[in-house]
Amino acid sequence: MSNISNTHESAGGNLTARALREGVFAGLVSLGLFVLFVGLETTQNIRNELVLNQRWGLLAIFVAVAAVGRFLMVAYIRPRLEARKASASAKPVTEEQEGFFRRNFSKIAIAFLLVYPFIAVAIFGVQGSLKWVDNFGIQILIYVMLAWGLNIVVGLAGLLDLGYVAFYAVGAYSYALLSQQFGLSFWALLPLAGILAAFWGIILGFPVLRLKGDYLAIVTLAFGEIIRLVLINWTDVTRGTFGVSGIPKASVFGIWSFDVGAPNYFAKAFGLPMSSAYYKIFLFYLILALALLTAYVTIRLRRMPIGRAWEALREDEIACRSLGINTVTTKLTAFATGAMFGGFAGSFFAVRQGFVSPESFVFLESAIILSIVVLGGMGSLVGIAIAAVVMVGGTELLREMTFLKAIFGPDFTPELYRMLIFGLAMVVVMVWKPRGFVGSREPTAFLKERKAVSSSFTTEGHG
Amino acid sequence: MAPGTNTMTNDPILKVEHLSMRFGGLMAINDFSFEAQRGEITALIGPNGAGKTTVFNCVTGFYKPTMGMIIMRQKGGREFLLERMADFEITRDAKVARTFQNIRLFSGLTVLENLLVAQHNMLMKASGYTFLGLLGFPAYKKASAESIEIAKYWLEKANLIERADDPAGDLPYGAQRRLEIARAMCTGPEFLCLDEPAAGLNPRESLALNELLRSIRKDSGTSILLIEHDMSVVMEISDHVVVLEYGQKISDGTPEHVKNDPKVIAAYLGVEDDEVEEVIEEIEEIEETQGGTH
Known part of the structure; x- marks a missing residue:
């Protein structure tokens, strides 16, 4: 039977006849198989006697499913799959002309993000926009920025870092503590937080970077935990698990403040009604600018010798050394650069929350950031941004799905299933696109034409 | 000096003296000395497991030798003790690729x-360790354009210019070999070490490789040390052959000399146990007639 089905038959009538034949045959086979398994059931009745139940209905369903399934398979599904395969292989290998949207995706996305708060305000009103700007916009952009920062370490240099959140924590606490102790402004502390995080990146990097692959991953994981435990236990400075609260807000370069009592209060200066939405919109643009800075620096660095050395390091460390590249400093710069952006994001996080505690910097955060990088496609900025939107936006969206309560009952809280869905989504994406959403790599230099490098040639790096 | 070594000038670019390398109980190289002359192609040959690649790894810093000295003398007369340098420094400072x-x-x-x-x-350097380049200083742009010109030059030499924008992993095997040599040349070396450059090449590719190596020596004045199994390549292009067996030098001289050296023949073809005596006698006879100093 199977070898008949393998031969090509083009005539449609022939196909239907064959499908019918195979369907009947499949039905017969399943009847033979299931007649004793399903059709007859033995149970014990109340007097411990063996009773034979006849379940012809169920058997009929089994047989029907097999027969109809086989019929549909042969008659419709398989020809269609084959046709698709044939058309795919018949198509020339040349790149399809990409549509306008795809070609200008990043420009369109940036333009959309620039007007996003206004759209939100226009649709939901000033107060109503709060949720959309803060929970969706800012939340997603923080993760985009963190993932882009980690991308330098993992995606470009190929160093598996499971403790990235440590640098995020360093940045957040730098701002929180220094602004409270010394009254420094956000704009002075933002670069300082980045520098401190980079400094910690180097401190971690020095002893660790002679390790490779799994060993490196374990040690970075431990480093992440150490930072968190220090934050918990060094109560004199960090106030332990209570966290640091009352962190000052950022101002618009010191010109307008967002403290209601201040004389240069933003809403007062513009004669707007009082609302916390303005601050959120300001923060939105702030994190957007920071994220775009990360992307810009990453793009520029990739075209610099150091960026090429990072990618070369990911491909083959020994070959790098044979070309006179000092791999230790190259790795350290990757670590420090990634950490610096983590530090920026951290200080932004502290400003946005107004409160930091060690609870925000658990390993799960590192894992989420890393999975965004992997899902997006290591090294690809666009892919990572999409992955962040899908993963973080998706979990935020779950909170909105209150209508599910109508289906599953009032006790159903969709956000509890967040991790389950997160995991399922990862499995699906990794099966469907093993190298992430954007697996191909843009070359940094070219002679005649810029051709994307297929993911089958790039390596993930081994530490 | 071994018989048949009729190199006219004595201007060694690389001097290896009493090199020994021990891996645990295994003496991979045992008191091995040789010189590679400037502007020549020196071949290091020997049966499998003779320690050729180990010598290579010692020269290029991937192994630290147990004993011995490796002296690299640059054109300007600057000398480097390679055994004391890290692998990437050897390429960067001593100009050995x-x-x-x-x-x-x-x-x-x-x-x-x-x-x-x-x-x-x-x-x-041109990008001011990234910082100046990141700010868009013109010095980096100029250097970057120059580097593309250098790359183009080597792509043309290696006959790879058509495939410049393809991923390196997509190239056929022979082209990958040539690319690896071109890449090593882009570091601007004075001394180039090639580990079996002709391995796996078909005769035509092998010929193209000979051409490439010759032109490297001629045009850039780079001296070459190569390990090779393919005798057609060795005999064809090398000026000087060193033969290694069980970590020891058994012959050293011109290709002609080495080809006829009974010790080399014995090492390559192998001899029956009962013939060993005979072969040794034969060798001694030959050495006497040649008036060698062995």
């Missing part, structure tokens, strides 16, 4: 990018 027996390209980078990575140190 190498390739690998199993090709090590950056397969996910394009052919052009592979050659640009090789010019890392030059470009790093």
